[in-house]
Amino acid sequence: MKYYFIKYPESLPAGWGGETRGPFIKILSKYKNDIGLLEHEKIHVRQWYAMLALELLVCILVALFVWPTFWIVCGGAPMLHPLLYKLIRPYRQWCEVQAYREQIRVGGYSSSDFAVAALVEKYNLDLETNEAAALLVG
Numbered sequence: 120m121k122y123y124f125i126k127y128p129e130s131l132p133a134g135w136g137g138e139t140r141g142p143f144i145k146i147l148s149k150y151k152n153d154i155g156l157l158e159h160e161k162i163h164v165r166q167w168y169a170m171l172a173l174e175l176l177v178c179i180l181v182a183l184f185v186w187p188t189f190w191i192v193c194g195g196a197p198m199l200h201p202l203l204y205k206l207i208r209p210y211r212q213w214c215e216v217q218a219y220r221e222q223i224r225v226g227g228y229s230s231s232d233f234a235v236a237a238l239v240e241k242y243n244l245d246l247e248t249n250e251a252a253a254l255l256v257g
């Protein structure tokens with residue numbers, strides 16, 4: 120079952136080859152054949168589904184057993200992953216490390232330097248180069 124939707128636009132915000140919002144992936148058309156980048160973005164889709172499922176489960180349990188009107192909070196479930204990603208640096212780091220590990224594993228690249236550089240420069244993770252490199256092999 121295909122669990123994501125993909126588009127190949129001609130442009131994205133400067134410096135980005137792909138982006139994911141919920142189940143929607145965009146990959147620059149020039150990277151259409153980059154299987155590693157696709158797998159990177161698919162990891163983010165799976166992270167979004169996991170947080171969606173987790174929040175729905177917690178909402179349902181709380182609404183059933185603790186506080187019936189809590190079901191209203193369930194409507195925010197699609198926003199849990201984006202909020203955690205934006206606001207919680209360790210969560211964002213974990214998400215990107217998982218995605219880059221998979222990208223490197225399947226991408227067939229000659230080097231993983233691009234991933235180390237991205238982790239250091241692009242995600243406000245406050246990582247040094249050696250720390251980023253260690254995370255990718257861990």
Ligand SMILES: [Zn+2]
Pocket residue numbers: 159163214215218
């Ligand atoms: Zn990513």
